[in-house]
Every structure is written in structure tokens, then in C-alpha cells.
Amino acid sequence: MAIHSLWNKYPTIQKELIETQKIMAKAVTIRNKEMTNALHLFFQSGGKLLRPAYFLLFTSFGKTPVQKHKYQLAASLEILHAATLIHDDIIDNSPLRRDMPSIQATYGKDIAVYAGDFLFTVYFHLLSQASGTFSAIELNATNMKKILVGELDQMNLRYNTDITVKQYLQHIKGKTAQLFQLSCYEGTQFSGCSKMTQILSQQIGYRIGMAFQILDDVLDYSSSEDILHKPVMEDVQIGNYTLPLIFAMEENREAFAPLLKRRVPLTEEELLLLVANIKKYHGLAKATKLAEHYTQKALQDIKKLPDIPERKILIELTEALLLRKN
Amino acid sequence: MAIHSLWNKYPTIQKELIETQKIMAKAVTIRNKEMTNALHLFFQSGGKLLRPAYFLLFTSFGKTPVQKHKYQLAASLEILHAATLIHDDIIDNSPLRRDMPSIQATYGKDIAVYAGDFLFTVYFHLLSQASGTFSAIELNATNMKKILVGELDQMNLRYNTDITVKQYLQHIKGKTAQLFQLSCYEGTQFSGCSKMTQILSQQIGYRIGMAFQILDDVLDYSSSEDILHKPVMEDVQIGNYTLPLIFAMEENREAFAPLLKRRVPLTEEELLLLVANIKKYHGLAKATKLAEHYTQKALQDIKKLPDIPERKILIELTEALLLRKN
Secondary structure (H helix, E strand, O other), X not given: XXXXXXXOOOHHHHHHHHHHHHHHHHHOOOOOHHHHHHHHHHHOOOOOOHHHHHHHHHHOOOOOOOOOOHHHHHHHHHHHHHHHXXXXXXXXXXXXXXXXXXXXXXXXXXXXXXXXXXXHHHHHHHHHHHOOOOOOHHHHHHHHHHHHHHHHHHHXXXXXXXXXXXXXXXXXXXXXXXXXXXXXXXXXXXXXXXXXXXXXHHHHHHHHHHXXXXXXXXHHHHOOHHHHOOOOOHHHHOOOOOHHHHHHHHHOHHHOHHHHOOOOOOXXXXXXXXXXXHHHOOHHHHHHHHHHHHHHHHHHHHOOOOOOHHHHHHHHHHHHHHHOOO | OOXXXXXXXXXXXXXXXXXXXXXXXXXXXXXXXHHHHHHHHHHOOOOOOHHHHHXXXXXXXXXXXXXXXXXXXXXXXXXXXXXXXXXXXXXXXXXXXXOEEOHHHHHOHHHHHHHHHHHHHHHHHHHHHHOOOOOOHHHHHHHHHHXXXXXXXXXXXXXXXXXXXXXXXXXXXXXXXXXXXXXXXXXXXXXXXXXHHHHHHHHHHHHHHHHXXXXXXXXXXXXXXXXXXOOOOHHHHOOOOOHHHHHHHHHOHHHOHHHHOOOOOOOHHHHHHHHHHHHHXXXXXXXXXXXXXXXXXXXHHHOOOOOOHHHHHHHHXXXXXXXXXX
């Protein structure tokens, strides 16, 4: 099974992620071959497997090297992530995902609705299988609810040109940071880390997630489709005003009003003007700086963890995410 | 809160269902007011609350009158049902549900996707809250997966004029009977019934569910929209060939081929011809008879349960469902 090249440098974690992918592939194998194939293809399309990776890395800080059901839990995090991606692509009418046609574009919205629902049941099933060893049910249920509330917040703020930085940060906290936080925290809980390490892991996960989403939103304006492996500037076309635009609007609201007030997809030319204005009014620079800030804070906290080899990987990985181009 | 008139005759269970509805309403109250209102309205739109009712009735057969978390579990069953209904309405492009515009028709498919997803998280959360008293997680996870596989089966068989009775029965087993079975079984498990009663409850739930779905499919052809409170003959228009049609096609496949081979929505006139042919080739009669058969089998099993007042309610309720007009 193909694993993202990001992990070539780390053979131990690479091996663990291959185990995780095997569990994922097996968990979605059902009598409906079309669905099974669609999901197998989706899982092999080059996701970075960041959430299981953070979970696995954090399990290393525990006293007891628990193995049983570790990969089930790692897999459950990626499966939940996949379910939300597939449903988000319906909402966003997104043609591409990870350089490939999205499930909704290939199979239609109907299959995409059920594919996401099916993954929710698989997620739930993996967690229930592991619950004999370690019950993460309540933790996951609470987090999953927060993720959905974050998605709803985002939808509520669509086409709202008065959206504030605070509102943006609140909804990405739910939409993205919550699952990173859960992944790290579940790792320390599962492996029986000290209370102190558990609290630290939550904070680290939260900040990594915030940095990750902000940079995602920066790349949406500054990257090209070739590099990003998904369509660029899709967000603004469907009324999701993200941080670079919000910062730029704070500096000069009038520069954006004529482009945004019609609430219709912008032309090629208008998009270029929009990006030019976002740059001119420091939207990209300010957003990048905030992503850096969250990353630095996360790194400071990671350095408070016990000095084991995985700590170095956590540092390198978290730094690499800030420098990523897709 | 309004409760379906079906329960007027049974004040005890009516009171318990009101408690269940309160839990449901509270569980979906979040900061997103639009979503909260949409779901409150949906819950008050006159569903029969059959799944929580069967669960609650079956808890009466236990030795220990457990109360804690009982209504959470009852609510979780109806919430899961609601989640699948809302997503089904997206797939079916359904304008009406319970006499009211469906969520997807009122708020759009986007909101409907998230509304269903949100209900999955609420379901999961209610189960996790109850898991201190009684862990139904693994049971629910397994069942939920089967429900989804049933929905996928149905989608796979769309527009398949060679669909067999056996294939139909297999997919309604997943799609509908599974949740009735879970509701009854969870009731006996929760209240600590004997192994014998637990097994019986599964069988009863399964048969009630089969009868219920078959009759639903009969009513789709034989009722009017005024009585059914949802659009009639919607299934055939989207290629879901249900039991009355399958039985009729078994008798005379040629009578239906010209109507179905185009795979496009039928005109008013064609629909009338279709129904006439279904009647002519005994589709409605045979399907009704099979629903009666499942009901009779369920009643036989119910009569094997201990003779407490709730047994009488189970009998009356199960008989009433067979005679229902919507």
C-alpha cells in the first residue's frame, strides 16, 4: 500500500501507518463492491495520515507499551476524517480531492452521502471493538459533536462579509483543530501518560490543528492546482471567507465589497483581482504569521515533553507542516 | 409536546414517550439556532416513535426496573432513525416527509447532509452517556453498519427489473428490520431479561420490522398522499422496485417492461397503468399477505412472553400497525 512520502524519513512510524491503512482497508470491505472499491481508492490517494500519525507518536510517551487495538484507534481517527471530507465535498460541490475526482463527482451525491454515513458506522465500529481495551467512546462522541458544530458554524457564516477573525478561529477550532487535539490526547490517554502530558498533548494538538487549517486557507489563495492537488480558490466561490481575506477586509473593506456583494462565482479575472487585493492588504502575510505563531506555540509545548526519539519526530513533522506547499 | 394519537390509549407508554421526546429535543439544542429549530420541528411532526416505544415496552419484561439512562437509550433509537430518514430524503430527492416539507426541500441538501451527520453524533453521544449504566455501543455499532449495508443494497438494485423477492427481503432486513430488532433486543438486554426472552425479542423485532416495511411499500401504491402524509409512488420513480411490483412482475414481466425500461419518471397516466397492472397481477394482494404472515409470526412469539400488561399492548400495537393507513 502506498504511503505518503512524508514518512520515508521515519521508517518506524511508516510501518505503523501501513498497519493502520490495512485496518482501514479491511474495515470498509463489505458485500457492496462498488462502495468498497471507491473507498479503497480514496484511502490510497495519498492522504498524509496526519491524525493517526500524531496519535501513534503520542502513544510513545506512555509508561506501558500497549499494542492491542492501537491500530484500530489510529484507523478510526482517519476514517472519521475521511467521512467528513466526503460529506464536505458534497456541500462544496467539489470536483477534486487529493488530485483525483471526489467521490461525489465520480459516483454522484447519493453515493457520497452513503459513503460518508457508512464511514461513520465504521468509525463507530472500530471504536467499539477497541473499547474492551480502552474506552474512547465518550471522548470521541463529545469531540465528534464539536466537529459538526464547527462545520455548522462555517455554513452559517457563508457570504458574511462582516465575519471576524474571532468567528473564523472559533469555527476552525471545531472543524479542524478538534480532531488533531483528539488524536494527540487519545494517544496519551491510551498509553497511560501522566495527567500533565495528557493536558500538554491536548494543547499541542489544538495548536497544530489551528496552524494546519490556517495554512490550508493560505495555500488556497497562494498555491496552484498542480501543487495543491485540489482546486484552488474554491472557498471564496462558495462564500467561505477564510483568514487571508478576513485580514485583508479588515484593512480595506471597500476594496472587496464590489467583488463579493453579488454572491455569485467570480470570473477568472475577478479572482486575480481578489488575490491581488488580499496580498496588497496584507491578508496572506498576516494569516501566515498567525499560522507560524500557532506552530511556534506548539513547538514550545512539544519541547516540554520527555526527551525520547518521538519528540524529535514531532518537532520535525510540525515544522514541516508549516513549510508545506500542499 | 405533541405525541402521535396512536398512544392516547396507553397513558403509561405515552408518558414515557414524552420523556423520550424531551431528551431528544434537549440533545439537539446547540448554538446553531437554525439547525436546532429545524430538528425540533422535525421531531414534532408526528412520527409514531415506534422504535423507542418497542424498546420501552420490552424493558418491562426484565427483572430489575432500571430507570437510569432508559430514556437516553430510547431517544438514541429515534435519533438514529431520524438521521437515516433525513439522508434518505436527499437520496430520494423527496419533497415531503410526515406531511411537511422535508429538511432537504426546506433548507437544501447541504443543511440536510449536516443535519443527518449531526444526528449521528447526537446518537453516538446519547449512547456514550448511557454507557456507564449499560454499554450498548458494540451492539449499536454492529447494527448501524448493517443498516447502512442495507441502504447500499437498495441503491445497488435500483432500476433492476430482475430484482427478486429474496433480494428485496434481504435489503429491507437491513434497511428497516434491523433497527426494530435492535430496539426490542436492547430493551430486553437493558432490563436484564432471560436469555430466552432476549432471543425472542430479536425475532419479534425482526418480524415486526419486515411487516412494517412491506406494508409501507404496499401503502406507497395503494394509499393517497392525503392519507399517507408523504408523496405516493415515489419509489418507482427513482427506480426502487418494491415488493408489490416485484410480485406482479413475477407473474407477467412483459406487462411492465415498456413502462420501466426507459428509467425516467412516469407520467400520471403511466403511473395509473402501473398500479392497475400491479393489482391485476396480484402484487398488492401477495405483498399484503406476506406482511400479514410476518405479523402473525411476530404475534405468535409475543404470546410466548410472560403475561404482563405490556404484552397486551405489544399485541394490540403490532396488530394496529398491520391495519394502518399511513
